[in-house]
Amino acid sequence: MPSYDPSTFPPFAVTVDLVVLTVRRHALCALVVRRGESPFQGCWALPGGFVRADEDLGAAAARELVEETGLCAHDPAVPAADNGAHLEQLATYGAPSRDPRMRVVSVAHLALSPDLPSPRAGGDANSARWAPVDDLLAVGGDTVGEEESPAPLAFDHARILADGVERARSKIEYSSLATAFCPPEFTVGELRRVYEAVWGVVLDPRNFHRKVTGTPGFLVPSGGTTTRQGGRPAQLFRAGSATVLNPPMLRPEV
Helix, strand or coil: CCCCCHHHCCCCEEEEEEEEEEEECCEEEEEEEEECCCCCCCCEECCEEECCCCCCHHHHHHHHHHHHHCCCCCCCCCCCCCCCCEEEEEEEECCCCCCCCCCEEEEEEEEECCCCCCCCCCCCEEEEEEEEHHHHHHHHCCEECCEECCCCCCCCHHHHHHHHHHHHHHHCCCECHHHHHCCCCECHHHHHHHHHHHHCCCCCHHHHHHHHHHCCCCEEEEEEEECCCCCCCEEEEEECCCCECCCCCCCCCC
16 A cells, blocks of 8 residues: 555554452452563552564453463353453553553453462562452552552553453343353352352342342253352252343342
């Protein structure tokens, strides 16, 4: 195309940032890494990095998660491994001043998975950990669990994290997304505790059981039972083919 001159347009970079959520100790937690390099050296941040010239956005998101944490994220269309995660695009962030190095547009992704092991840091991150989202979002993310952070979350990551948490909270009202936080086989009580952790509320067990078992194909009995929660054996279910919860389960107002 002889009439097209790319040098007439200002250069900019594209990154992927990852909001990785799981439920640990009955609390909704996000994965954060402490940056080992400038800018924001020493600050907690969401895992992520620059997109390479030869990769698409989904591949870049999966690569960054592995490089920085050792965890794997899988597209829902791909059979998940034991530590696999639901992965979807969240939103795009392109404020001109969001990165002091240069003009950078970030395409954030949301990853959800059952209780994951402690991550290992890699890439330019010198430590990585799970932290309750309430702690990360409180006062701009000044504290992370029991450790002090020298500054709020790096870049605009507090906003990205808040958007990811709200996506998860709203989407479990009407979709099967909450089952992404569960192991392959789970009890209704375990699923209820996912809703309680994500929403930060206490739900009535009987009403919850009636709603999630009232949508045909939403939960499918696996044929087994478990006593891992104590008490009498509880029936085990797996996620069915239904992807929409109808009627939706609206989160209580708090």
